[in-house]
Amino acid sequence: MAERPEDLNLPNAVITRIIKEALPDGVNISKEARSAISRAASVFVLYATSCANNFAMKGKRKTLNAGDVLSAMEEMEFQRFIAPLKESLEVYRREQKGKKEARKDKDRKTDSEEQDKSREDDNDDDDERMEEEEQNDEEEVDN
Amino acid sequence: AGAARSARLPLARVKALVKADPDVSLASQEAVFVLARAAELFVETIAKDAYVYAQQGKRKTLQRKDLDNAIEAVDEFAFLE
Numbered sequence: 263m264a265e266r267p268e269d270l271n272l273p274n275a276v277i278t279r280i281i282k283e284a285l286p287d288g289v290n291i292s293k294e295a296r297s298a299i300s301r302a303a304s305v306f307v308l309y310a311t312s313c314a315n316n317f318a319m320k321g322k323r324k325t326l327n328a329g330d331v332l333s334a335m336e337e338m339e340f341q342r343f344i345a346p347l348k349e350s351l352e353v354y355r356r357e358q359k360g361k362k363e364a365r366k367d368k369d370r371k372t373d374s375e376e377q378d379k380s381r382e383d384d385n386d387d388d389d390e391r392m393e394e395e396e397q398n399d400e401e402e403v404d405n
Numbered sequence: 406a407g408a409a410r411s412a413r414l415p416l417a418r419v420k421a422l423v424k425a426d427p428d429v430s431l432a433s434q435e436a437v438f439v440l441a442r443a444a445e446l447f448v449e450t451i452a453k454d455a456y457v458y459a460q461q462g463k464r465k466t467l468q469r470k471d472l473d474n475a476i477e478a479v480d481e482f483a484f485l486e
Contacts, residue, residue: 270422276414277448284449285456285467294469295455299448302472302485306447307422307440309484314436315429325431326423331439339481343446350442351435358434 270304277303310334414441454479 277300281291291299311326313334318326328351335343416434419441423432451472458471476482 270418270425272414272418272444280445280448281452281467284452288465289456289459290466291452292466292468295467295472298469298472299451299455302451302476302482303444303448304422305485307419307444308425310440310443311423311426311429311432314440315426325433326429326436327433328435328439331436331443335443338484340443340447343443346446347439347442351439354435354438 272300272303274300310338313337414444416441451475
């Protein structure tokens, strides 16, 4: 189910905001330039994904992980991204951990209220949800 | 700048791009996050590099040609050509 790269675009509003924050105050951006940057960003993700996947395959893994993406940055000569990406990843991991703890605590409280020891499923599986903030680490990519 | 984020690309959209690759079977949530963040850094970088050309042309509006110039001039952007 191949989609053309042009169909997989990133939200204009966010792209525009990132561009404006990167440039000095008072600088504008033409619609054409903004579109071109947005398309370039999509191509960047596609290329980085492919590159990262090579590292996963080299490691005989079927799941692309964060380390593979960082290796891809090196390969693509975007080494200067690596340090800020690692920082962001640390923050993200802490946030995710905080969320898990919060849900575990909530479940524990609920259990003691119900006085029911049996629980049907694990805390952290929400396989059906296709939202941005997903609970599980791995996702099925159907191809 | 670094870990501070005021703009955030939605992970669902980035995930859609990852899924478009037929060779990719599984991607961790963290991998999608790092890709999203890398794309943001990429947008910052290419915008700044293109702006150099707008400045040369004494313009305060970034135009398509500034981008084309940056892509041609910067080695790391060769994959866009």
